[in-house]
Amino acid sequence: MSYTNGLDKPTDYFNTVLYTGDNTSSRDITGVGFQPDFTWIKQRSDVFSHVLGNSVSGDNKFLSSNGTGAEGTDSSKFRTFVSDGFQVGSHASVNRTSDTYVGWNWLASNTTASNTDGSITSTVSANTTSGFSIVSYTGTGANATVGHGLGSAPTMIIVKNINSTNDWNIGHPAMGWDKRLFFNSNAESSGASWNSTAPTSSVFSIGTASATNTSGNSHIAYCFAEKKGFSKAFSYSGNGSSDGSFTYLGFRPAFVIVKRTDSANAWHLFDNKRNTFNPNDRGLFPDTSDAENTGNQIDFLSNGIKFYSGDGGYNGSGGSYIGLAFAENPFVTSTGIPTTAR
Numbered sequence: 181m182s183y184t185n186g187l188d189k190p191t192d193y194f195n196t197v198l199y200t201g202d203n204t205s206s207r208d209i210t211g212v213g214f215q216p217d218f219t220w221i222k223q224r225s226d227v228f229s230h231v232l233g234n235s236v237s238g239d240n241k242f243l244s245s246n247g248t249g250a251e252g253t254d255s256s257k258f259r260t261f262v263s264d265g266f267q268v269g270s271h272a273s274v275n276r277t278s279d280t281y282v283g284w285n286w287l288a289s290n291t292t293a294s295n296t297d298g299s300i301t302s303t304v305s306a307n308t309t310s311g312f313s314i315v316s317y318t319g320t321g322a323n324a325t326v327g328h329g330l331g332s333a334p335t336m337i338i339v340k341n342i343n344s345t346n347d348w349n350i351g352h353p354a355m356g357w358d359k360r361l362f363f364n365s366n367a368e369s370s371g372a373s374w375n376s377t378a379p380t381s382s383v384f385s386i387g388t389a390s391a392t393n394t395s396g397n398s399h400i401a402y403c404f405a406e407k408k409g410f411s412k413a414f415s416y417s418g419n420g421s422s423d424g425s426f427t428y429l430g431f432r433p434a435f436v437i438v439k440r441t442d443s444a445n446a447w448h449l450f451d452n453k454r455n456t457f458n459p460n461d462r463g464l465f466p467d468t469s470d471a472e473n474t475g476n477q478i479d480f481l482s483n484g485i486k487f488y489s490g491d492g493g494y495n496g497s498g499g500s501y502i503g504l505a506f507a508e509n510p511f512v513t514s515t516g517i518p519t520t521a522r
Contacts, residue, residue: 187410190507193287193310194410196434196453197265201275205256209283210265217288217305217314218402219266220245221258221273222464224280224454224472228273233258233266236292236305236314237400243340245363245466251342251400282454282464284435288314297327297382304329311405321395323375325383333379334403335413336504338363339386343397346390349373352502354415355441357385361502363466366444379403409510413503420497422477424487431507432482437466438494438503445493450478452508459488480508 187193197211217235222228229244239260240253256269266283268274274281288305295304300320306313306329313329319341328334337351348363351374355361358376361368372387379385384403386393393399406412409431416427418440434452439445447466454462454472463476477488485505487495494501 187310187407187507188510190410190431190434190509193307193312194434194506195285196451197283197285198453199281199283201272201277201279201281203270203275203277205270206259206267207269207275208262208265208267210262212265212283212285214285214287215261215263215290216266216285217261217290218286218312219258219261220284221268222282223273223276224282224464226272226276226279226471227469229469230466231257231273233261234314234400234402235261235288235290236303236316237342243342243400245348246468248345248347248364250344251340282451284451286310286312288312293329295327295329297329298325300324300326302327306330308332309407311407311411313403315401315403317399317401319386319393319395319397319399321388321393323385323387324393325385326401327383328379328401328403330381330403330405332381332405334384335406336404337374337379337384338402339373339392339399341391341394341397341399344390344394346394349389349391351379351384352413352415352504353378354413354500354502360389361439361441363447366446366467368441404504410507412505414505415500415502418487418490418492418495418497418499418501420490420495420499422488422490424489424495426481426486427484427503429484429505429507431505431510433480433485433505434508435506436478436480436485436503437505438501440493440496440499440501442500443492443496445496448476448494450476450480452480482509
C-alpha cells in the first residue's frame with residue numbers, strides 16, 4: 181500500500197522540538213520547520229501546568245490542558261508564532277534557566293477564514309492536506325452545527341470554552357458521539373456535548389452542554405481528520421501483560437496520546453524526540469502538571485505501537501483505550517519505499 185496524499189514528509193505538518201530554558205523575556209524557539217498554528221508546551225523537569233497557544237486566539241493567549249480555567253493572557257508564557265517556531269517569555273513553565281522543555285507543533289493554514297457551513301458561523305484555520313483545523317465559534321446554548329473546514333469528517337475533536345471555567349471536552353468515534361472525555365479529569369461520561377451526532381465532512385454538532393456551547397461564550401475546537409500515513413485516531417483493548425498487544429497505525433509514530441475510557445486513569449503522552457530509541461519510557465500527562473516520568477514502556481514501531489507493561493493507564497487487562505497518533509514516517513511512502521523500525 182502506498183500513500184499519495186502529499187504526506188511523505190510528516191514533519192512539514194507536525195513536529196516536536198526540545199529546548200533548555202534561559203529565562204530571557206522574549207525568546208524564539210526554532211527548528212520546527214514551519215510556522216505553527218498550534219503549539220503545546222510542557223516543562224519536563226519540574227511540576228508546571230501545560231501551556232497551549234494557537235494562532236486563532238492570537239498572541240499572548242494560552243490554555244492549560246490540566247485545568248478548567250478560561251483562556252489566559254500572559255506575555256511571560258506563550259507569546260506568538262515565528263516563521264520556524266514559536267516565541268515564549270520568561271515564565272518558569274516555558275523558559276526557566278537550565279530546565280528542559282518540549283513543544284509539540286501543528287500546522288493549520290497560517291491564516292483564518294469565515295465558515296458558514298454550520299448553523300453557527302465559525303472562524304477557521306484549516307489544513308485539508310494534513311486534516312487539522314482550529315475552529316473558533318460563539319455558543320448559542322441550543323443544538324447547533326459548526327463548520328470545521330476540513331472537507332472530511334474529524335475523527336477526534338477537542339473543545340474548550342475559553343471564556344469561563346469549564347472542562348475540556350473530547351470526542352472520539354470509538355466511544356460514540358453521545359459520550360465525552362476530559363483532559364483535566366479522568367472519567368468518561370455521557371453528555372450533550374456532541375448532540376449524539378457524528379461529525380460530517382463539513383460540520384461537527386454540539387448540544388446544550390456548557391463546555392461546548394454556552395450562549396455568548398467563545399469556544400476553541402481542535403479538529404483532527406484521519407490521513408493515511410500521517411495521523412490516526414485509534415482504539416485498542418489492553419491485555420495486562422508485559423507483552424502488550426500491537427496496535428496498527430500505518431506509520432512509525434512521532435507522537436502518541438492514549439486514555440483509558442472504562443475507568444479513571446491518567447492520559448499518557450509519548451513522542452519520538454524525548455526518546456530516540458525503543459523502549460520509549462518517557463511519559464507526560466495532559467491531565468496533570470507532573471514532570472516527565474520514566475516508568476513507562478512503549479515501542480514505536482515502523483507501522484504502529486506496542487506496550488511493555490500491564491499498567492492500567494495504557495494496558496490494563498480488558499481495558500478499553502482510545503488514542504491519537506501522528507507520524508514520523510509513513511509505513512510505505514508514495515514511492516513504495518517501506519519505513520523500518522527505530
